[in-house]
């Protein structure tokens with residue numbers, strides 16, 4: 160999926176595996192700042208690649224973010240940018256923002272000072288606080304062939320057209336998904352349907368938006384009660400019946 164080059168939203172959430180989202184952000188910034196059509200060789204492109212570019216502040220953590228980690232955002236945005244100026248905050252592993260951190264960012268994310276933008280990176284959309292999520296445009300990267308989005312079970316739940324139950328059960332029979340993979344698949348499905356939801360809202364397709372919302376709720380409930388060892392098949396079957404009912 161393309162990242163918006165015009166009308167850049169104040170806040171984006173990019174969902175995907177770490178490598179893909181990283182390279183997507185680099186390419187995106189190069190497209191926005193390089194004057195030689197994201198050549199990837201000029202000094203601007205190289206500085207972006209090395210996370211040294213002046214107009215992009217990268218935040219990372221290996222445990223949880225602390226409020227101190229976010230100070231840089233508030234001290235940077237205290238400066239008014241030059242006209243047409245842009246500055247990006249890229250927050251790696253945004254699922255590691257604590258509720259306190261997320262809350263401290265809400266106002267900023269909703270209405271950043273002119274020219275400032277946020278990009279939250281995560282592999283798990285459902286681990287981002289809903290208060291942040293609802294203020295962001297969510298973009299899911301469809302990534303490499305062995306990724307979740309090509310998983311047979313993902314495909315069964317990704318489309319509006321329903322599969323007959325017998326066909327689904329055949330797929331389920333051949334499936335050897337481990338219980339912990341189920342969580343990843345459902346996470347990806349939430350992101351997938353969230354993108355559909357946002358698209359429907361933009362296009363004023365209220366019914367579609369409402370349906371997507373209900374489907375997301377079903378997946379969120381499933382996440383709250385993940386399959387126990389040995390109960391994977393029952394889990395997916397129940398989920399499919401509930402999902403199918405909403406289509």
Ligand SMILES: [Zn+2]
Pocket residue numbers: 189193194195196197198199200201202203204
């Ligand atoms: Zn360049």
